[in-house]
Amino acid sequence: MKKNLRSYGINMLGTLLLYAAMLLLMSSGMMDRYYQGILMSVFINVILAVSLNLTTGLLGQIALGHAGFMSIGAYTAALFTKALSSTLESASPLTSGAIFLVALLLGGLVAAFFGLLIGGPVLRLKGDYLAIITLGFGEIIRVIIENLSFTGGAQGLRGIKRLATLPMTFWIMVIVVILLFTLGRSRQGRAIIAISQDDIASEAAGISNTYYKIMAFTIAAFFAGIAGGIYAHYIGSLTAKTFGYAKSIDILVIVVLGGMGSLTGSIAAAVGLTILPELLRELLGDFTEYRMLVYAIALVLVMLFKPSGLFGRYEFSLTRLIDRLTGKYKPGKKITGKETAVHD
Amino acid sequence: MPQELIVFIKHLINGVQVGSIYALVALGYTMVYGIVKLINFAHGDFIMVGAYAALFSIPVLTGIGLPAWFCVFVAVAACALLGVVTEKVAYKPLRNSPRISALITAIAVSLLLQNLFMVCFTSSPRPFPEIFHVPDLRLGSIQINGVAVLTIVLSAVLMIALQLFVQKTKLGRAMRAVSEDSEAASLMGISVNRTISMTFAIGSGLAAVASVMYGSVYPLIDPYMGSMLGLKAFIAAVLGGIGIIPGAMLGGLVIGLVESLTKAYINTQLADAVVFGILILVLIIKPEGIFGKNIGEKV
């Protein structure tokens, strides 16, 4: 407990420093609108990646419909704030912030509801079939949104108030990361990881596979919905096409490259893969065309040479880094000289 | 004959035509899945590669005095080679890795092909020339497009040939043996690697034929044309029962018909959703597909 408190303190401090640095860069004008936009994409992608990491990393299943949940959250939140647009016109920053948060929560909840609905039938399958069926659901969600009138159909939804600010999104991201971290290290997280390791043994250990699989899927959908809500209120307009198969793959690439099961890996990959194309654009000129090509090559190479992703299951820990630097770190006992065993 | 009926029959024929193309592609999925238990996500993109290979070879072929439809052979050769190389480079090293790695690699290869072609040939669609000059068929008051007849007949012939190949030849037997139990097959002196290469070559070759037929129906090709086509063909394979050759044919026809009739009588935009809806229903109700119980035909 004491050790935990210290670790919490260190991480809190690290987060505050990051936040302060961001505010400083913003107020000093060193970070213009362009960079702020990149930062916003980073935050949104981090939320998407850590939420998909729950399904793909911890539960060990490839889901190709994450963008579908994102779009449900985006449309729900956007329709909510649009309905309240007259109130928002005259609202104080505090009220509009609160309305925004409620919109996000609502978007997350509706996305989670669909996750729950879809999760039942989908999670009876695994592996390739699960990948395909989630892809199918993702596409169906897209087509339905494109054909509904209240979502603006194929033209999309315009005039969404840009309520998402960088500081607010930063803290939402931090909270999402914390919640998913604590979830991963709880009895629920243990159950989910156990299922990914051996689903016959997990049942034999008293874990209800169906219950925890649906739980993981639903929570992932919830946070994807929140990310969608932020996206909607940052961009200001929505078209269903944005949330197709390609977007789901984008998120999957982040999780896989970062290391399935590693939260810090997902974060690092989300930051890296969002910033890298922009950096390369500055250095090499327009890079957009090559972006997906480079992703694809990187993905093949990682799968061939380090299939567990860059971080594997390893989690970066600030506390451990500090302990290492101050020489306090003591590695645990290792098994030495593996006994030869008879296998049949 | 009433006009509505004629229109309906036209839509049916159109469905069968597209369905036979799906069936050809579905065969590739089914054969590969049967033998390496992997959904080759890149299979749809092999079609795209085949279409480009055919397109670019036409001026060369006509230049040396050969008929344009010879481009089918170029496409088949290109796709067969691509299939074998993809398997050797990307899938084979992962044969003993967790399934999830192989699946991601397949997705990655698909992305790679799409974006490579996008970078090389831009994303703007290119027109595919008319290469088959087949007279239309007249049955009373119904006129049937010649290319449609050719597509349907050619697909049927190829499928029957494939079925005979798998059932009657030594190589076909080897393919069935490897799909049953690759370890036992290798103990019986079957070269597993060669058999898998062969399967990829045949499956990809069929995709190449499909690509040329597809180009004759929808004469615009672009780097992303394969992904939706591939998905629908995959759904066809699942519907029929993955790993089962006659299942792929039946599945292809069903998907083609459903799609054609939805487009004609309900809503063009909903066609994709309906096809995915079929997939979801099949996977929920009978994941082993229509012919799923029929283990004897597994490849």
Added chain:
Amino acid sequence: MTKPILKVENLGIRFGGLQAVDNFHLEIGKNELVGLIGPNGAGKTTVFNMLTGVYQPTEGTIELEGVKMNGKKPHQMVEAGISRTFQNIRLFKKMTVLDNVKAAFNHKMHYNLFESMFRCGSYWKEEAEVTVQAHELLQSVGLDEYADQLAENLPYGQQRKLEIARALGTGCKVLLLDEPAAGMNPTETAELMNTIFRLREEKGLSILLIEHDMSLVMGLCERLVAIDYGRIIAEGTPYEVANNPKVIAAYLGAEEEQNAESK
């Protein structure tokens, strides 16, 4: 015998046209250690799979302390008090030894999703309790020093013990062990059997143990049930069963078949 804990009557299962197990019956009393023997392919593991809810029997009843258990899923069987190990070890390989055991406590833990995400008091309290209990279990099978290692890094014999510790973590009343000594050398086997014997005394467990090597169970079990081709061919004391001509024939037959195959 006092009132049985586990009572199985007329149990049978059919796979397509094949009657894999037929008319199987069994009663295990509290603190009893019963061996289920038979040659390879006799249907022992199939019986286990029915008792643990992996397969649903097509006929017969399974009762645990007088409650009918038919139709229950594997995790519900565990909740009711029947736990098992596997012939081919199934651990959560990438989880620590401690977490493997703690995973088995899951169904007895109460803190909810909200409490774990927000790290409420109940999370800390229950986690601490379960950690202590899991360490105790690991100690009792002699694995506590490896608590923080990944399960896959344990040597083979220790992995078997971890499986037993995990099964005990569920708080079971009846423990089903599927060839726990498979792949072990005689020294390891003797040590493991001692551990099993001791745990039974400590925890008041009822144990059903599958083994195809008869010499192994002779000294350990009070009672043996022998099956072949899915049917009971003999039951009684180890001595009686070992000398039953049907059992001898079944084992000899199996040996002959094996000899014939190897030629």
